[in-house]
Amino acid sequence: MQQRTDIFILNALKKGDKKVFEKLYSSYYQKLCSFLLSYCQDHEIIEDVVQDVFLNLWDKRREIKIQTSLNAFLYKSVYNKLMDKYRHLRLRNEMLSSYYHTAVMLAVEKEEDRPKKHIILLRQCMEGLPDKCREVFLGGKVRGLNYSEISKEFGISTKTVEGHIARAYRLLKECMDKYK
Structure with missing residues (x-):
């Protein structure tokens, strides 16, 4: 049926x-x-x-x-x-998902390269600092000494240490901005 x-x-x-x-x-x-x-x-x-x-x-x-x-x-x-x-x-x-993964990996690669490029640029800019200014800056910011320790090590006043570090910051900023 x-x-x-x-x-x-x-x-x-x-x-x-x-x-x-x-x-x-x-x-x-x-x-x-x-x-x-x-x-x-x-x-x-x-x-x-x-x-x-x-x-x-x-x-x-x-x-x-x-x-x-x-x-x-x-x-x-x-x-x-x-x-x-x-x-x-x-x-x-x-x-x-594949497109997303590829985009993320490209972004990560670019982000990984950015700090490397900044570090290389920062090193180049630091090499361009005047000798005494660079030594004082490295003593304070890289070795972690405080201003009074730096003044004793270099035989200069703490005001001079402050001046060198302020000048180093200004010169580094100008140098980094120039290459951005």
Whole structure:
């Protein structure tokens, strides 16, 4: 009995009977959506898949040859369409992930190069400082001596130490700004 009904429906579809198609759509749409809920929780994807299957059925109604029942054909079609959609989304996500990874790696490489370039530039700028100014600056900022220790080591007043360090900062800033 079901086989005769399927044959009638398929013949009507092949002739372009829109009323039969609408009846088929309305009787199966909700069932197929419910069936796909066991595989996917995204209602939008499910609805798109079921609609795509029905559009495909209508578009290819003249060529469709169903070996099983119409019921089995529709369930198998929505399942396969959903799996195709997942494969497509997974490939797209992998591609986007790959692009993201590449962008992050490029950014990291650039960020890693930046400190190296700054250090090289800073060393060059420090070499350009006047000798006494550079020695006082290195004593305070690199070796970690305080102003009174630097003044004792170099035999100069703490005010002179402050002056050398302030001058070093100003000259280094000017030098670094020049190359930015």
